[in-house]
Amino acid sequence: MLTRPRHDLSLETFCPTTQVHVLLASPVLLSLLLCSVPPPTPPSPPRHATPPPRRPRPAMPLPTMTHSSSFLLPSPSNPPADPTDAVSYAVVVLNQRLPRFAPLVWTRAQLRVCADGGANRVFDGMPELLPGEDPDEVRHRYKPDAIKGDMDSIRPEVKEYYSNLGAKIVDESHDQDTTDLHKCISFIIRNPPGPDNSNLCILVLGALGGRFDHEMGNINVLYRFSSIKIILLSDDSSIFLLPKTHSHEIRVDPSIEGPHCGLIPMGAPSSGSTTTGLRWNLDNTSMSYGGLVSTSNIVDEEKVTVTSDSDLIWTISLRNHA
Ligand SMILES: Nc1ncnc2c1ncn2[C@@H]1O[C@H](COP(=O)(O)OP(=O)(O)OP(=O)(O)O)[C@@H](O)[C@H]1O
Ligand SMILES: Cc1ncc(C[n+]2csc(CCO)c2C)c(N)n1
Numbered sequence: 001m002l003t004r005p006r007h008d009l010s011l012e013t014f015c016p017t018t019q020v021h022v023l024l025a026s027p028v029l030l031s032l033l034l035c036s037v038p039p040p041t042p043p044s045p046p047r048h049a050t051p052p053p054r055r056p057r058p059a060m061p062l063p064t065m066t067h068s069s070s071f072l073l074p075s076p077s078n079p080p081a082d083p084t085d086a087v088s089y090a091v092v093v094l095n096q097r098l099p100r101f102a103p104l105v106w107t108r109a110q111l112r113v114c115a116d117g118g119a120n121r122v123f124d125g126m127p128e129l130l131p132g133e134d135p136d137e138v139r140h141r142y143k144p145d146a147i148k149g150d151m152d153s154i155r156p157e158v159k160e161y162y163s164n165l166g167a168k169i170v171d172e173s174h175d176q177d178t179t180d181l182h183k184c185i186s187f188i189i190r191n192p193p194g195p196d197n198s199n200l201c202i203l204v205l206g207a208l209g210g211r212f213d214h215e216m217g218n219i220n221v222l223y224r225f226s227s228i229k230i231i232l233l234s235d236d237s238s239i240f241l242l243p244k245t246h247s248h249e250i251r252v253d254p255s256i257e258g259p260h261c262g263l264i265p266m267g268a269p270s271s272g273s274t275t276t277g278l279r280w281n282l283d284n285t286s287m288s289y290g291g292l293v294s295t296s297n298i299v300d301e302e303k304v305t306v307t308s309d310s311d312l313i314w315t316i317s318l319r320n321h322a
Contacts, residue, residue, distance in 0.1 A: 071105060091112050095117030105233070119158050179214075208239065223266075242263075273312065280298075
C-alpha cells in the first residue's frame with residue numbers, strides 16, 4: 001500500500017479551522033502566530049508531474065528448452081517430426097575409465113574428440129568393453145576424429161596409431177590456462193557436426209569421479225559454455241546446466257535414469273526456483289550453495305519442469321544397466 005509522502009502535509013492539516021478562528025481574535029496572538037508559522041512551503045508540483053507508481057510488467061514467458069537422455073537408449077528414439085530439430089551429437093572422451101555405455105554413445109555421435117589421455121582410454125577401453133570382438137578391429141572402428149590437449153598424457157604409440165588412421169592431432173601445450181576439456185569444447189564449437197551449434201549436444205565421458213580439481217574444472221566448463229548443451233556423464237550420473245534464460249522440460253526415461261536427482265545452485269544463489277515432477281518440489285524457493293540445495297530428490301513423473309532466476313546444475317542418477 002502506498003503511504004502519503006511527508007511533504008504533502010499542509011498547514012491545514014496541523015491547524016483545524018476552529019483553532020485558527022480563536023487565534024485571529026487577538027492581535028498579539030496573531031503576530032505570534034505569524035512569527036511561528038513556518039515559511040510557506042513551495043507549492044507541491046502538480047500531480048501529473050510525479051510519475052505514477054510503476055506497475056510490475058507481466059513477466060514475458062521464457063522460451064522452453066527440452067532435455068532428454070534418449071542417446072542412452074539401445075535403439076534410437078522416434079525421429080523428430082521436423083528433421084531440422086534433429087540433435088547432432090559430439091562426444092568428448094576424458095582421461096578416466098570409460099563408462100559402460102561408451103561404445104553406444106560413440107556410435108550415436110557424429111564427431112568424436114579425445115582430450116589428451118582420453119585417447120589412451122579409447123585405445124585400451126573400447127576392446128575391453130567389447131570382449132567378444134577382435135581388439136584390432138574394434139580400435140580401427142572406434143577412431144577419434146581429433147585428439148586435443150597439451151599432449152602430456154597420450155602414449156606415443158597411441159598418438160602414432162590414431163595419427164596413421166587420419167585423426168587430427170592438435171598439440172595445444174602452449175595454453176596452460178585452460179583444461180583439455182575446455183580445448184575440446186572450443187574445437188567442437190568451431191567445427192560443429194551439424195549445420196550450426198543450435199541443435200548441438202556435447203556428451204562428455206568420464207567427467208566425474210577421480211581428482212576433485214578435475215571434476216570441478218569439468219563442471220566449470222558447463223558455466224563457461226552455458227549457451228551450448230553439454231552433458232557430463234559417468235557410469236552413475238548425468239549432469240548438465242539449466243540456464244536461467246529458459247524454462248526447462250526434462251524428459252525422464254525410467255528405463256535408463258533416476259529416480260535420484262539433484263538441483264544445485266553452484267554458480268550463484270537463486271532467489272526463486274520452481275519445479276514440478278519431483279518428490280520435493282520447489283515453489284519460488286530460494287536456494288544457495290551454503291543454504292538450500294536439492295540433493296537426494298526423487299523424480300516422480302516422466303516430465304520434470306524447472307524455472308529459476310539463476311543457472312542451476314541438474315543431475316540425475318543413471319541405472320546400472322543403461
Ligand atoms: N581424475 C579425473 N577426474 C575427472 N576428470 C579427469 C580426470 N583426469 C583427467 N580428467 C579430464 O580429462 C582431461 C584430460 O586429462 P589428462 O590426464 O590427459 O590431462 P591433464 O594434464 O591431467 O589435464 P589438463 O591438461 O586438462 O589439466 C582433463 O582436462 C579432465 O577434463
Ligand atoms: C590460476 C591458475 N591455476 C592453475 C593454472 C594451471 N592450469 C590451468 S588449466 C591447466 C592445464 C593445461 O592443460 C593448467 C596447467 C593456471 N594457469 N592458472
